[in-house]
Every structure is written in structure tokens, then in C-alpha cells.
Amino acid sequence: MNRRLAMFALAFAAFTAPALSSSLAAQSVPTPESVLGFAVGDDFRLASYEDALAYFQALDAASDRLELRQIGATSEGRPWYIALISSPENLRNVDRYREISLRLAHPEGLSDAEARALAQDGKTIVAIEGGLHATETAHAQHTIQLAYDLVTEKDGATTSAILDNVITLLWTSINPDGQTMVADWYESNLGTPFELSPLPGLYQAYIGHDNNRDGYGLNMIETRVVQRLVRSWEPQVMYSHHQTSPFPATIWLPPYADPVHGGMHPLITRMMSFMGMAAANALEARGQLGATHMGVGYDAWYPGYNDFVSTFHNVVIMFSETGLHGSATPRFYRVQDFPPQDRDLRPGSLHVSRWPGGWWRLKTSVDYMLTTSMSTLDVAAKYRENLLFNRYQAGRDVIQTYAEGPPYAYLVPQEQRDPVAAVELLRRLAFHSTDVQQLTAPVTLEGRDYPAGTWIIPMDRANASLAQALLAPQDYPELRASPEAPVDKPYDVAGWTLPYQMDVRVIAVGSPLGDDVRAAMEPVSGDVVPWDAPGDAAPFDMVPGAGFDTNATAAGIVPPAGRLTGGGRALEISAVQNNGFRALNRAWDLGAQVRLVGGVPGTDGGPGTAARYLITGLDGSAANQMVADYALQARRSDVGGVELPRPRIGLYRPWTASIDEGWTRWLFEQFGFAFQSLYNADVRAGDLRDRYDVIVLPEMRGRQIVQGRAVGTVPARYSGGIGEVGVRALDQFVRAGGTLVALNGSSDFAIEQLHLPVENVVGEL
Template identity: 35%
Template sequence: MRFLSSTLFLALLLSLTTARAQTIPSPKEHFGFNIGDNYQLATYTQTEAYFKKVAAASDRAKLVDIGMTEEGRHQYMLIVSSPENLKKLNRYQEISRKLARAENLTDQQAHALADEGKAIVWIDGGIHATETVGTHQLIETIWQLVSRKDPETMRILDKDVILLTHANPDGQELVTNWYMREATPEKRSLDNVPRLYQKYIGHDNNRDFFMLNMKETQNIARQLFVDWIPQIMYNHHQRGPAGSVLAGPPYRDPFNYVFDPMMVTGIDALGAAMINRLNSENKPGFTRLGGSVFSTWYNGGLRTTTHFHNMIGLLTEIIGGPTPEDVPLVPKRLIPNGNTPFPVTPQKWYFKQSIDYSISLNYSVLDYAARQSDQLLYNIYRMGKNSIERGSSDYWALSPKRIDAIEEAYNKDPKKVVPPSSAALAQYGMIPRGGGMPMKYYDTIMKAPVLRDPRGYIIPKNQPDFATAVKFINALVRTGIQIQEATADFTVAGKKYPAGSYVVKTDQAFRPHLLDMFEPQDHPNDFQYPGGPPVRPYDAAGWTLAYLMNVKFDRILDGFDGPFKKLPYGELQSPEGAIAGASGAGYVLSAKSNNSFIAVNDLLASGVEVYRLPNGVGEKSTAEAGAFYVPASAKAKSLLDKSAKDLGILVTGLAKRPAGSMTKVTPMRIALWDTYGGSMPSGWVRWMMEQYHFPMKVVYPNDIDAGDLKKKYDVIVFVTRAIPPVGGKEEDIFSLMGSEAKVENTPAEFRPWLGKITATKSVPQLKAFLEAGGTVVTIGSSTNLAYHLGLPVKNALTEMTANGTERPLPGEKYYIPGSVLRVNLDSTQHATWGMSNQSDVYFDASPVFKIAPDAIAKGLVKPLAWFDSSKPLRSGWAWGQSYLQGGVAAFEAPVGAGKLYAFGPEITFRAQSHGTFKLLFNQLYSTGSGNPSSVAPVAGQE
């Protein structure tokens, strides 16, 4: 009876388990259509409900809420594995982290952990919401993994833990609702979505993964770099190059020189598995290497940042969507070669085909991970261990500049022997057989003590804008970097540092990312052929974050130690602020600190008077030109106490009011240009203004064309790509600029956003606004406004042709994609208050100006920033940079009673360039004259 009871119990348990599995709804049952059906898309609301149903019904799935989005939705990650693995999920997560960080492990211990662990594989979808294959393959993949019982799926579930993550919930809701609004399926279109599919930054949500400003990127980064650290991450995108179905790994050169070579060859191995799977299933059209534009140079993308963390980061870009389309005829794509071994022929293409390809690709990755799980786990450990060893010993990294230096040393050596042939010289042992230079030229560069990679970096607490330095530290923390903090004063290399300074050592697993944030990028000179045009980098060529944020740090070349405590991984830091000194008369806030602008805006919003000190403050309380002065009052003290604590700023109390002139700060009515479809640069600035508490209003071209601008606004900000060039138009490939959407096809609520800035309608209104006393701030290509207004400035980057006409410098002579350059400034000017006399700026084929000396002498134009060096490059790639010398990067010009500010560099670039934020912020206050004898009320009064 006892045996019978046990048998009945097991049968009942089995039947209940089977019944539970049978309750998992298929996509068809939940959404009402199959994933991949023509003209059908799912909303995020529907997708979220499906994830919850699957997690509740399947013993193969666990739903994790990884955080909130910018629009307030829950962002989910569905973890899929075998029921047995899910019971031990914490252990497998622990193993993954231990191996990735490679701390205090022997090779033998690492092998044991790799044998015990499971491969952790990340698959995401939907980061770019109009790329609808990404989101929908995620849904279909989940269904396949929780419902299939074939041997391959069961092996995958047994050996892998799969993190299936939705990258952009807000975007899916917006785009699907836009597409599905048409009742007639054939009329549905993804074109002309009215706003960005991420609240602030749209497509740039895939450019935020080392800065991590947005909530969605913070949520994802926590999983990738702190909590899980998967060995493989797969990032789904669109769209494939014309004439192909998809682009995938491996990718074209150059790859970044800080990578461990095993990461690069790991991509090769996964790429082979992916293309082989498609070929075996008779699915043509996979192109790779030079068949697409995608490389592994850039840091900052969802896929690319993982490369700097020893993860095998995969990207595919596939064609397709809910509306059927055509694979176009591109004859050159039809010849098989190493880029595209199995070309696709021109044909009609359907959504379901793209979904099927994506499932095959996912399964190829998951199957590879299942078969090679122990190797993947051990390899990420080995890469981390390599980084630790390189960071704890003398190490010289190779780069194009180092190679050039070796060749230069050889070419300049007057005693060098130029052999008649390599073989002849080899017999004397001077060069290796087969060619080459004597070893001494290598040793001159690659063993020079001063050219070693640093053992670490020290970020002193006593720097002008420590609060911004802490923001930099937090960007490192969020990307899994180990940070140490000094618990007492200490000395390294003869220099004293205060307690509270941060120390970042390079003997850690994620050393590639760490170096990439502190050290300059050295992009190779990359041309289509010798003397030909340049090959454009996929995104930026240089981005050194410590430079862009103006963080003061010291590179330490030798091993060092001190009273340092290691901070827990992922623990964000908060700077300490205070009010120092007697404050009987008032308070001073430094204009060098970005967070001072937040405090000032909060004071102004509460009705507290604030002044600026054009000549600073002398005596013991030294402050720079443009510092803020707040007369003493109970309200001011209460607000500043809170600001000092929350913002980490140092507020200096003054016993007596400053001598000399001061100007009263008045809030301005700020307008920020945007366009139908959304401008990413505008969205970044909107987010920045919210963070720094500047009240503003978004305006559109029709608002500008309506006129009477001075009655509504005091300052109008035009980010790059707002103002077209004289005699032409400028297009933003990620924004429709409001010119493509037709009024009759646009819902009434969005029609006021249509239109574009024009020379005939908009520029006259802007001129009238300026003449009436308004301020216009232009950034990047929107400095075109200076030419529309006829100001005495010219393009500095031109040459005369043989026939006497002027033309822009050709790419063969001058080419600077996104890179970091250094400019000189006059920091005594109102526009540049709080800046140093030199600053690093983000430069992306940015405008540079030539100003006639008499225009400067007459006060028609005032230079604010300029290039005084023939080699201003700090990080990236600058071909022909000597052409910049003497050019003006930024200027101000009076126009009637108002002022135009023109900033050629991208001073607000992706909200990363904290070092140049003040060049915008300074222009957002009205600073009329103030009377120093009347600005200090009795202490305690408001």
C-alpha cells in the first residue's frame, strides 16, 4: 500500500507538472497573431503581460524586474534555464561573477568553477524601437525555449542560463501604437514617428553605455557589469546592408588595442557558429568583416562596452519588418567572397523570415555556449587574469603612434645600416631572417620606462569640481570597475593627497575599460587606399571620458599602496559638501563646479537673490571670476545647507561682502529647439537642463516662424543640425527634421511640431529677436546662423583650387571624426566663467572660423575659444590637424541689442562633456548690473 501510495503521488505530481506546462500560452493565444505575421506588432503592455504569464506558468522561467524606465514603466529580464538550474541560480550567478573578476583564483580553482558553472548568455531586443525584429524575436525565442522539448533545446536549458532582456519598453509602446493606429493593415507604416522612441535620446540610447545617464542603460549595466557578467551577450539590431539579409560577426578592423586577443577570437568563433547554422539551414545573406560598416573600435554601445569587459559581444543587423519589403538588387553583393560566402538573391522579404533567421541565430549562440560552457567560463577568467597581470607589472601597450615612433627612430638614426637585402644582413645577426629592423629600435620605444602603462590613477579630492569627478567615478562603478578610497592623507611619488581621494588601480579584470576611460584613444589612419578618402569610423574615434569631464587625475607608473579601502562593486558614491567659514555677509559658490548651477537655480526658484562676481573674490576667500555670491539670509542658509549636502559642493561663507562690482543673476525664459520626429542632441540638452534645474520650454520651427519671439523668450538654444547651411539643407539621418511627414497624415496633436528652420521664414524672426535684445546660443552645425546673419566670419577649413575658387578641405587632407581636441579660452569673459584657460572639447567635423582682425578690433566678433597649436588632438583621430591652428572654435557677436553665441565643438555631446557644460549654462542667466552696497540684507532676514 505504501508503494502504491508513492506511485499514485508521483503520477499525480507528474500530471500536475504536465498540466502546468500545458497552460503556457503561445504567442498566438496571447497576442491574437503569430510573431512574424505581416502587419502585426505587439505593444509593450501586451509583451509585459506575456512575460508574466510565461513566468507564472513555466518552471523554466523566472521574471526579474531590473528597474524603471524614463517614462515610468517596469523593465523586465526573463531568465530561462532548466528547472534544476533555476533552483541553483544564485550559485551559477556567483560562479559567473567570480570567474569574470578573476580575483584570488588559481587556474586550477578556475577550471573547477568552470566545470561546475553554467554558461551565462545575454540576449536582448528592442533597444531601437523602430527595429521591430529585435523585440519580436525576443518574444518568439522565449516561447521556443519554454515550450520545445527537442534534444538541442534540452541541452541548452541544461548547460545555459539565458538572460532575455527587453532593452526599451517605452519605445516599443510608442512605435507599436503608431504603426497599429491604421485600421487598414496595408496602410500601416513605421515612418514619421512623431517623437524619439526613448524619452530623451532616441537612437542614442545605444551610445550611453559608458556614461550611463539614462535609467534604462543603468538597469542593463547593473545586470551586465555588476550582477551577472555573462560570457556572451547578443545585441539584436536592424538593418542589414542593402543586398544582404544581415550583418554579423566577425567585424571589420580596427578593433580597440586595449582588448584581450581572446575576446576578439571569441567573436570569431561565435561568428563561425552563427553563419554555419544559417548556411546549414539554407538561409543565405549573412555578411561579415568588410561586408558591413560595423567594427569593434568604439566604446559606449550596448554591445561594444561589453568588449571592454572580456565578454564576447555579438551584434547582428537584420532586414525586415511587419510590412513586406524587397531584398534589392545590388550586383556586387551577388558574388560569393570572404565577406559574404552565401549571397542572397533579390526577392520579396517577409517579417516571418527575419524572425526565423533570428531564432536560428539565437539557437546557434545558445548551442555553442552549451557545448563550450566550461571553455567560455574559463576563458573569461583567463582574460581577467591577463588584465590583472598586465596591470600589476611593467607593460607596454602597442598602438599606431608607438609603431610610428619605432619607424621614426629607425629613419632618424644616422648610423643605421640600410642593407642591400634582408638575407645579406641576416647573416651578420643584425635583423631577423625574412626582413625587419634591428631590435634596438623596438627597445627604444617599447621598453622606455616613461612609456609604460600606468599601475593606477589617483583622483584627488582637492580639485576644483570634485562633485563632477565623483560622477565620473560613478560611471566607472556602474560599469563594474573596482574603486578604492583613501581613508587618510597619503603620499605617492612625492605628492601629497588628502583623505577621500579615489584610487583606481589597473590590476583588475576590466582593465580594458578602465584604460579606455582614462587614456587617449589612438585611432589608426584609415583610408580606402593610399592617398584616398578616409574610412569613417562606425561612431566616435576618441572619447576619453576623464578628458571630457575635466577630471583631474594623476597617472602612477609604479606600483603603490596606501591607506586605501576597496569599495563594494556597484556601490555608488556621494561627494561630501559643506558650508565653510563665517557667513555674516553671505556665501560664495564656485563657478568651476557644475553643481553650483543647480544650487543657484534652486535659490532663484525660491526667490533668493544671487549675484555674480566678474572679478572674483580676493583675500583669503579666493574665488574665480564669475563666482556666485548669495547675500546672507535664513532662507539662503537653509537652501545652501541642503545643496551642499545633496550636491557635494563647497560653499564659502564670507564675514563681509566682496569688494568691487557684482551683477545680479536673473532667470531667463529659455527656449530649446526641437523638431518633429525628435532631435537627439536636443533631447540630451533637455535632459541636462532638467538635471541642472534650468526651467525651459521646447519650441518647434513653427513657433520660431510665428514671430514676436522676444515677448516670449530671452534665450533660444539651437543644438547641432537645427540651422541649415546657407544655400543648402542639412539632413539628420536619425530625424526627419519635420519635412517628410505630411499634414494630412499627421494626428492633430503633432501638427504644431511640423516644419523646419528656413532661411526665408525663420532667420528673419531670429534676427529680429536678437536685435530686440534676445540671446541665441548655437552649437555645432547650427553656428550656420552666423553666416545667415552676414557676420564677419568665414570657414577656416577651406583651400583655393587651381581655378581660383574656394572649397572645403577634402578628406584626403583634413578629416576629424568624433574626437577630443584641446582649445584655448579667455576665462575672464562672462561666456567662459568657471572654465580654465585650456579645455578639452568634443569635436566631430565641427565648424572652425576665421575672423578678420579688424572685426575683432571693432567689437563685431569676440573670440571665446581657439586653437593655438598645430597638434590639438588629445584622443581619437585628427588627420591634417595642423589646419586648425589659428582657427576660432567659439565666438560671441552682438546683433543689435542682443548676442549670438557660436560654439563649434559639441559642448553638450551626449551629456558626457561635463567639462564644457558651463559654456552653455553661463548664457542661460541674465546678468544685469548690481549695486554691491545694497545686496547684503541683515543676517537672518529674507
């Protein structure tokens, strides 16, 4: 080759290299269609979680820009993965970038200059998820296409800048069980009159739609898997997709509606609004009309949402509600079907462009989501250093706030009415990376003595806003459209103060911690259990399996050892201990007997005495084992009270997917109750008293219990409720001495259908 030709070849290679590598990458990477057998967003086609996983595994094998990692398993035991997507070089150094992210999230002892240097070196970590509300189907489909578009640099320089500057943590779905349930249900009804019929059960093993209200409760396996992953990366940005836009807007994006919780750092709130506006702008640029913001609902108040709880860790939460419906069956909308005030398609300052009606397909929703996800990644790439430094700055400011003003700390004594309740509370905080410490020596604080072993949460920490939001009382603002207008109803939970809800004594410290207190403090730490460890790591707490013990701090928070004192034939347990229920059920399992000594109400505001359970017929070692497992504070006493036979429990389980039924079922299972699910046919079969002592109706509307879903709207076996026959069967059950427990709204059923001489005095509120 002569010199000139060599120069030309070199120049040509340099010029074409990026384009060549990009197109080569695209050639060798399988398209979603080649694996799924259909294109993402095709009418009438939904990828199940297994389909999606097969595609991600194919991508993992074909590309060095995507790495699939197992992060846990679901409630139904599905292996669960997350994809890391970035440039090959970033993926090689991913541990270093994760360390930078964690350091900036927990900047105790870091200087501004050090933080700036880390922000310059780091990459933006963005977690995007394919949703958890499984009947909103588009998000878990869009993640498949998003992975392909990123790996193949679909948008050229924009995408390659994203790969260079951002490490994307992509969950195909954060409810894999639900994704497959809904895909299977849809497919089984496709082409029948029931194509659009609702799933006849919950799309998560226990709590269905409430799977997005477990952010700090952490009761479900899925919530703990997600939070464990999030807290081990501390992404600067998380994007959570949903699919219920306020009709006829086609997508809702931040800024959030009022009220905004005071615990959120202004930089974080501003960046959420910025990201929402950037996404809306990207939609307009592509002619995807109809985005809106703020309005009523979708506020920024409640930390219980699985994503939003992370704003109290100073994470920017991007959130959207896309699409007019969540089905794979296309639907046509006419302007005359819009609400009257929306029919003139007049632009507003927030609802800028108006969608004029027409077909809305799964593909339409998927495409909107691809635009907003890509926009979020684009902002994350362009504002990489700002986002990393903002995370530091927000944390630094929170530390300073609590270093200079109250509460300086929270104290949680070991001595409680129910000592395990305090442990349940603290383990959840610790799982959320709250710094929980313990006193190694007695101290006196604000005139009160606290013994060694007292837990203490120092508040001069970057994520103290979460502890503050959960431990301090809420003061929900009085919002009105105008001074004369009625008070706005809160969109969701308005108050949740955990010490009140869980009956745990927690003391806010109003003066700075002295050197003596600091010297007595020691971080709590225990032995970490792997997420897939067999057995129940902590039988005394509410969650099964590895539970909270995958976290070192949480694993170190244990209740005072169970104690059995005194003498006598019966084992006596105060009813104020939640684990008393476990004890009763285990005693019955072992063939022992239980008696009840009723409590005595206090007089003149006094405390009174709690009811007590007396267990007899349990041998010594079984009793000791039970006291140890459940950390019971128990004593031996003489036999008294009345016999308490084990109740045979029926829990009503409608085909209308009752969230409260699922929560109640979960509680029954965790506390060892013997119960059966009662379906409509079981109730209608009658003779209930022969089979049950107690029937529990979960919270639901009375009409739903009687009528269920209308005939013709769902496959025949799921239509109807208990009907008149079922009402009579329940009436006979009660008349024959059975106990009917009606939770919340189902009380109206009991009042109306069983003609009780009582009135629902809060019915009109």
C-alpha cells in the same frame, strides 16, 4: 501485470519519457498567438511591450523553465522584467550558478585548478536582448517567439542541451518605452498614406538612438537598469540585436571591422568572431542567405555602446544587424535596385551566399534572428566549459598585465577644480564594478604626497581594461584602404578620455605600489539604496532617483562636504563647479537674486581667474542647505558684479527627433533650468522676445530646421519646419535683444539664414 509486460512498459516509458515530457510541455504552454491574437512576425502586426509582457507572464505561469523577475522601471515608469530560462533544476540552483559566474569574472586569488573545477560545475550565462533601437522592430518581436521555442524545446535535443547547459537571461526589449511608442505609432497610421512615416519624436524619453551610447556614461535609467543586471550576473555572453544590415546583405555578423581596441583580450575577440561565424553557418544550413561580416563600420573600438562596454569586462559580445528594413510592412526588392557591384550575386569570402531579392517581411527578419539567437545558445551550450574558463583566463591575464607593468594604479585626489566632477567620474566606474579604494593615511608615491581620502584604483583587477580604456588617452590608428588612399573616417566616437572631458585630475602610477601604500588602502563602501527608493539618493550628482547608489562602492564615493566660509552679504560660488548651475536655479526658485563677476583670462599661459556667481536674498538656512545638498565650495563676500536675471529659455524641439535636443533637455532638467520646449508652431507664432530671453537650437542641419519633414510624408501636424515665417521670427528675436544659442550643426542655420558675417571654417572637413 505479468513480469514481461511490466518490463516492456518500463522500457517503453524510458524510451518515450523525454519526448512525452517535451510534448506535454508544449501542450500546456500557451502559444504567442493565443495571447497576442496574431503570430509573431505577421505582416502589419507589432506587439507592444505590454503585449510582450502579458505573454511572458503567461509563460511564467505555465512553465517551470521560465522565471520572470522585475529588475526595475523605465523612464516612463513601466515595470521592467527579465526572463530566466533554463531547466527546472538549473533554475532551482540559479543562485549557485550566478555565484560561479561572478567568481570567474572576478578571479582575484583563484588558482587555475580551482577555476577549472568551477568551469566544469557552472552553466553558461547568456544574456539576450530584444534591442533598444525601437524603430528596428523585429528584435523585440523575436524574443517572444524565442522564449516559446526554448520553453517547448522546439529543436528537440539541441534545445534540451541548451536548457541543461545554459541559463538564458532574456529581455523582451531593453527599451520598453520605445517598443510601445513605435508599436502605437505604427498602428495609428496603418492603412493610411503614413504607414511608413517616421516617429515624430525620440523613442527613448531623452536620447533616442543614443541610448546605445550611454554604456559608461550611465546617464539614463535604462542604461543603469541594464548594467546593474549585467554586473550582478556577469554573463559570459551577451547578444545584442539590431536591424541595419549593409544593403543588400541580409544580416551583418562578427568578426567586427577594424579597428579593434587593444584593451580587449584575444580570447574574447576570437570567441566573438567564432560566434558570428557559427551563426552565419546556421543561417546557411537553413537556406537563409546573404550574411556578411567585417567590412566598414561595426568596428570594435568604442566602449560607449551599452553592450560593447562589457567586452572590457571580458564578456563575449555577439552582435548582429538583421534585415533590409525594420518595418512590419513587407517590402519587395529587385536585383536591379542593388548597387551595381552587387547585381551579379557573386559569392565573396565573407559575403558567401547572396540573397537574390524578393519580398522581405517582418517574419523574414524574425526568423533570421531566431536562427542566430539559437545558434549563439547552441555554441554556449557546446562550449560551456571553455566559455567559463576563458572568462577566468582573460581576467587572470589582465590582472597579471597590470601587476607586472604600468599603470599600476590611478589616483584621483579629492582636491579638484570641481570636486564633484571627480565623484561623477568615479561613481560611474564603480557602477561598472571597478575597484575604487581610498587612502586611510597620507602616502608618498613617485615623489609626491597624497593625503588621506585620495581615491585609488588598483589596476591588478580582472576588469581593469575598462578603467584603462576610460582614463588613458586614445590613440586612434590611421587606417587606409591603401597607402595612397585617404584616411578612413572612424565609424563612431574615436576618443573619449574622461579625465579630459570631465576636467578631473587623475594620476597614473608608473611604479609598483609599495607595502606602505597597500596598507593604507581601504575599499570604498556606502549604504545601498534600493532601485525603487523614493527621492534623490545623492542630490550632488547628476542622475536623479536611486541613481548610482544601488551600488555599494558607488554609494560610498561622496564629495568633500559642502563648505561655506568667510563673511559678507553675498554667497559666492566659483563658476568652475557644475553644481553652480543648480545653485543659481534654486536661488531663483526661492526668489533670491544672482549677480555675475566675470573671470579674467590668464596671461602667458597662466590660469587666470574663474567667473563667480554672487547670490543675495537667500536666508541663512536655505544657503546652508544648498551648499550641503550640492557639495558646494562656497564663501561669503561683498556684493559686486552685474545683475544676472533668470533667463527665460526656449529649447527648439523639432518633429524630426533631434537626439541633441533630448540630451540638452535632460541637462536642463537635471540642473533645474526653467525652460519650455519650442515647437515649430511656437516659433512661427512670433513675438518670441516677449516670451523668451534665450532660444537654444540643438545640433541639427539648418535645412531641417527650416523645412522639417516634407509635406505628405508624415501626418500634417508633423510636417514642415519653422519655415520662412519662423526664420523671420528668430531674426526679430535677436534684433530685439534676445540671445540665440546654436549648438554645433545648427550654427550653419544661424550663419546662412540670419546672414551673419562669419564663416564655418571646418564645414568642409
